[in-house]
Amino acid sequence: MLVVIWAYTVGGLPEVRTAVLGLAIIIAGVAGVSLSFADPVLGDFIFPWGFTTATWGAARAIQHRARLTAELHEAAVRAEEDREGQAARAVPTSAAGSRARCTTSSPTPSR
Secondary structure: OHHHHHHHHHHOOOOHHHHHHHHHHHHHHHHHHHHOOOOOOHHHHHHHHHHHHHHHHHHHHHHHHHHHHHHHHHHHHHHHHHHHHHHHHHHHHHHHHHHHHHHHOOOOOOO
16 A cells, blocks of 8 residues: 555656656565565566556646646636736727717707
């Protein structure tokens, strides 16, 4: 169980190079433990490596999605600020334009 927690922790690191290095260290550790058994078989290596790699991959996917979500949120905030800035600049222009139309319009006929 501890190996799975380590794999998840290492997989969640932001840098891919560090995460891959951590996975290699964990797999080497699992191999060392498996080799210490009295009669190691291939399953002693494949089974824990599979769980370790799957957990590491899940952590990488979650970390990647979290980073994309943060970038998307930042882009949305910037877009909203741009829209607010454009709206603030557009309001005085349209107000001045409507005042100009009011003063240049022809007078209404008298009764």
